Amino acid sequence: MVDALLALPATLGALVATGLLISRASKDRSLYLIAWSVTMVGLSLALAAMAIGFLFGWAGPLFRVSELGAALLAPVWLALGMIELIARYVQVRFAAWLFAVSYSVVATVILLVDPLRGSFGKSLPKPGDTYDAIPLLLVDGAHVVAVVALVACAAFTAVLASKQDREAGELLIPIALLALAGVLIVSGSRGFLPAPLAILALGAAAGLVWYGATRTIPVYADEAYDGEEPATGYDDEGYDDQGYDERGRGDRGYADAPDRGYADQAYGAAAAEQAPAAAPPAAKRGDLRFPEQQVEEPRFAEPPSPSSTVDDAVAAAAAAGAGAGRTSAACGQITVYTLLDGREEAFDRLADELVQAAIAAEPDTVIFACHEVVGAPTQRIFYQLFRDEAAFAAHRGQAHLRRFMAESRTHVLATNVIEMRLGSAKLPPLPQPRPPSAHGVPDFP
Structure with missing residues (x-):
């Protein structure tokens, strides 16, 4: 009865933790969380089988479920999730998945169909007294591989x-x-x-898996694009000298479109002022857009002569802005990301979410542009231009940027950041925003 009283709360706790982790894995779609969800399912099944066995007596199916969940699936998929989290080469991760899936399928079939020996009561059955040599060999192999992988990681x-x-x-x-x-x-x-210690060990393992998994997940306000600081655990010390973390950090823009010059995209002769769009268009790779351009056919000041510098353009924009008073030189950053093989799609998805939030929340960001490198599919080059230092500093503190930084870390192998301040350049004057319109997006003169 003592064993059953220990197994019941351990089972309930494991089931709750399993549900939370599965929910998070389905939302984040992180492979290491999916692997650890399998571990939690295995531990929950094993603890549930123990609780039933200690209450009503053990039987063959309960023993098989307990061994399958705790002795086979839990350790193998725990090690798989660890490798998926920290391995930086796609070949290593692929080999780990291939081994874990194939080994789990073969061993599961054998553990479910191999004949059992002995009789069952209400005491915890011992695998050595119940299984034949082949199932025991498979369980031992799973334990050896899991322990070696975990220690190595x-x-x-x-x-x-x-x-x-x-x-x-x-x-x-x-x-x-x-x-x-x-x-x-x-x-x-x-x-x-002994049975009580075995229950406590498996229950504690379930708690550690859940807690350890949550420590690897970025914690933020889930529907966060409201400009508030998320509870990510990141602070200013989490940035490198250029203002970004060392791996997988940066801003997502749009692919370069050299055949559409700046004049075609954002600048040109003054046009009649139009009503603002109901919502910003969806981000599509291959486009070049500006976070400030949130209204249909906005009007801009006439571009200066080609000999103008950026400082001249900013000064002209300040004069055209009816007292806006912004004269700081434009500044920006180039970030080169080298992605892990096979992570391009996941990285681009996170980056597209980032730029949607930046378009809505950062009117002083002039350009967000992302370039794919011809002949190098795992590289992304970000070009960012901000109105002034204040806009750059505000960008670094945005909630959506911190969220992107935290989630993209597993997709990036290396990052190279170049911070810059524009010197001479042929640019039209930077547009000056008016107060937000009724639609909540900046307006321009």
Whole structure:
């Protein structure tokens, strides 16, 4: 009865944690969260089978479910999620998925159909007294592979953290907790521990997996594009000297369109003022748009002569802005991202979400442009131009930028940031925004 009283709350806690993690994995679509969701499902099934077995007596199906969940699926998929999180080469991740899926399928079939030995009561069955040699060999193989993978991942992360790798430092504690969870899973499912300790080990492992997984997930206000600071845990120390974190950070714009010059896209002769659009158009790669251009056919000041510099253009824009008083030189940043193989689509999806939020919330950002590199499909080059230093600083503190930085980290292999201030350039004057219209978007003279 004591065993059942321990197993029931452990099962309920594991089921709640499993539901929360599955919900988050379905929302974020992160492969490592999906793998750890399988781990949590396995632990929940094992604990539920234990609770039923201790209450009403063990039987063959309950023993099989317990072994399948805790002894096979939980450790293998825990190690798979760890590799998916920290491995920086697509070949390593592909090999891990291939092994985990194939091994799980083959071992599951054998564990479900292999004959069982002995009789069952209300005490915890021991795998060595119940299974034949082949199922035991498969379980032992799963435990060895899982322990080796978890220890290797934890050691690799610790080495990177000791070399001042910021991302490894952030992930070190979660990875250590997940490695400890793997040790508890193996200990609790091999039949060496008394029933109460086995239950506590598996229940604690479920809690550690859930907690460790949440430490790797960016925490923010879920429907956040409201300009408020999210609870991401990032602060100014999370940026490098250029204002961005070292891996996978930056702003998403649009692909370059050299055949459509600036004059065709945003500048030209003054036109009749039109009513603002009901909503900004959806971001599409291959377009070149400006976050400030939120109304149909906005009117701009006449462009200066080709010999004008950026400072002249800004001064002219200030004069045309009816006392707006903005005379600071435009500044910007170029960021080169090298993506991990196979992560281009996921990175572009996050970046497209970022630019939609930037269009709505950053009227002083003049250009957001993203370029794909011909012949280098894993590279993205971002070009960003801001009205002045104040606009650049405001951009760095945006909630949607922090969200992008946190979520894109697993897709980026390396980042190179070049901060710049424009010198001589042939640019029309920067448009001066009016107060937001009734639609909540900036208007322009």
